[in-house]
Amino acid sequence: MAKKTSDMFIGIGARLAITRNETGLSQTDMAKEIGVSLRAYHSYEKGERGLPIEALVLLEEKFSVDVNWILLGTKAARVEHDIMRLQKKELVMLLFLHKQGIRIKSEKRGA
Numbered sequence: 001m002a003k004k005t006s007d008m009f010i011g012i013g014a015r016l017a018i019t020r021n022e023t024g025l026s027q028t029d030m031a032k033e034i035g036v037s038l039r040a041y042h043s044y045e046k047g048e049r050g051l052p053i054e055a056l057v058l059l060e061e062k063f064s065v066d067v068n069w070i071l072l073g074t075k076a077a078r079v080e081h082d083i084m085r086l087q088k089k090e091l092v093m094l095l096f097l098h099k100q101g102i103r104i105k106s107e108k109r110g111a
Contacts, residue, residue, distance in 0.1 A: 010047030014096050015070050016059075017045045018089055023063055034058045046100075 020030045031041035034055040043049040051070070059065045068074050097104060 005050075006047065009044075009050055010100070010102065011073055012051060012070060013045045013047035014093050014100075015073065016051070017096050018092050019059065019063060019065050019070070020045075021092060022089075033062055 020027065023030070025033065027041055027045065028038050031038045034041070035058060036044075036052070036055055040049065044051050044055075056067050056070060059070060060067050094104075
């Protein structure tokens with residue numbers, strides 16, 4: 001069964017926030033880096049809108065982010081990640097989802 005668009009956007013927004021936090025940028029700075037307005041960027045992180053292709057390309061070029069990971073949650077965020085870094089990402093994602101009021105059953109967290 002296909003995911004609802006809103007669910008996909010929420011996942012993309014969470015992974016985008018993880019990427020931004022990892023790079024140490026504010027939302028304003030990340031918006032500038034990927035060529036979008038702060039208002040648009042904020043809506044991407046909140047899962048209200050989909051990311052434009054141009055922004056995805058810039059994320060990959062500037063930050064070596066795996067576009068498959070941003071869009072689908074598959075593969076590693078960066079090629080050089082190891083297990084400890086992935087565990088840290090999971091914690092950051094869980095904290096973000098908790099702040100957004102999104103609850104995921106423990107058996108589905110790995111998905």
